[in-house]
Amino acid sequence: MKNSRGTMTKVSRDNLGTIIMLAVVFAAVSAARAAGLVNSHIDGLLVPICVYAIMAVSLNLVVGILGELSIGHAGFMCIGAFASAFFSKLTAESMGAFPRFLIAILIGGAVAGFFGFLIGIPVLRLNGDYLAIVTLAFGEIIKNLINVFYVGRDSRGLHFSIEGQMALGLEPDGEMIINGAQGITGTPFDSTFTVGFILLMISVIVVLNLTNSREGRAIMSIRDNRIAAGSVGIPVTRYKMLAFTISAVIAGFAGALYAHNLASLIATPARFGYNMSILFLVFVVLGGIGSTRGAIIAAVVLTLIPELLRFLSNYRMLIYSIILIVMMIVNWNPTSRAWIRRHITGRFRRGTGAGEEG
């Protein structure tokens, strides 16, 4: 860290590396697509990969940088998805595709951020496992409420209900927008790989900048020792709220991207339940808690593995689970970690103090 001499700090070099890595991958994939080298399975996965990578970046902010376990993050994605799809559906005829999608993404982020703020007020008073279980509870509540939410539109305007389609009292030519457990159908397909990549890049830059700012250092000091941080005058709750809300906004962006890639958006447990939240947590932990780059790589690899294992047909999810367990044990077992440090990473770190942790 010798910024005074005008050279780049190690941290900003590292961050630049992450951004360049993403740009190179994007350019390579785009080139391969243009040359027709990408098969349709993988091509269909590009937008979901962006969605999952953005979610990994978002959750890494809460788990890795703020140091609080959240297992309800799919809930924020769900809010972003429904808010943006609702807007797109509402303005499907009256606006052009580009401004509509831009506003839809912003709305998805804003609404998710608002809920993140609201939920943060009670949640961030708790700590540790209790905080985790409350985020799980909120995620499930959000999913549950959306499933009983009905919105329709006719010539008299919008109608809301939680009773059912009949309770809306729509005119015969009225149109259902959110149809309870059937969700939203017919959202325009606006999501492309390029948009996904731009959103991912924006989230990465926001999170990396945040971590290197005064606020970011305050947030990390809360992670490392909450009591010490509080005692030197850092407003703990305010910074926790800041990180949590930003994370929710990014999750909302991911939701908007996700929603505009689906023919019908339904708040099913498989899409927005705690299973999904846990999958995002797997990305963060496997990528190395606190590392934005690692989280993105883990998200990409873990989304591709089931696809690459397709030739195993029925056994692929079984193999996937075994890979997950083995990767965790190899990564975290004290003996195997020492071995990896001695034999693999040590070679790349020679001269920079390799093995000093040993």
Added chain:
Amino acid sequence: MVSFFSNLINGLSLGSIYAIIAIGYTMVYGIAKMLNFAHGDIIMIGAYIAFSVITSLGLPTGLGILAAILGCMVLGICIEKIAYRPLRGAGSSLAVLITAIGVSYFLQNTALLIFGSNPKMFTPIIPFKYMTVKIGEFSFQTISAISIVVGIILVILLQTFINRTKWGQGMLACAQDRGAASLMGISVNGTISLTFAIGSAMAGIAGVLLCSAYPTLSPYTGAMPGIKAFVAAVFGGIGSIPGAMVGGLLLGVIEILSKSYISSQLSDAIVFAVLIVVLLVKPTGLMGKKIQEKV
């Protein structure tokens, strides 16, 4: 009034099943200090073992239950030995949590491969002619009564085991301070294996009871009851066995009552909302110990 009482009995019965699962969660958390997310799937495996023995092999019900209990016990010990023990001392509870999720995927997909994704009809452990009990105009299912009785018996047995036997005392010691316990000559590894064995055996019993009360069985049967039981354990104060019992019973009653009186679709949301309110008022659960933060 009559319908309120049968709802209450149904709620208590579901609550006892939650309580039995929650006790497994809470014991493992208290002693191994980890959230065992695969616990719900052990329930499902237990139910499948009982199903195979009773329906496929045609053996007596008692044998099926016994096989489920023993099978889950062995499974629990193996999971702990293979997947969780290498990560003890890694200093990251998150790493163990993710491994537990991996184990949960593994169990679900194994069941999917062996038994297929079509739900199986589970043969209830009680013959049809004894299914309902009628007292005057007041009737309830026998399995409800059995669940409640089994729940109470298990809690009493477990409390006696923990407070009266040497092994139980060893478990308490490990829960308090693992390092000090091993200095006193308690085998920490053995105690944790024992905890997993007891917790998983209870999951096996819960699996049989759950599938007798709600007789469809699929590889995902265990997931939601597992999460609910986890909520129940937190509700009562995680780490506390009486807390898990109370939390489970309350959760079951709230779920059934909100299903029948408010909205069947919103019952899960109501359960989780009550949990949030409880945690905000009492941040360590109903019977959890207040932890003093030391600087």
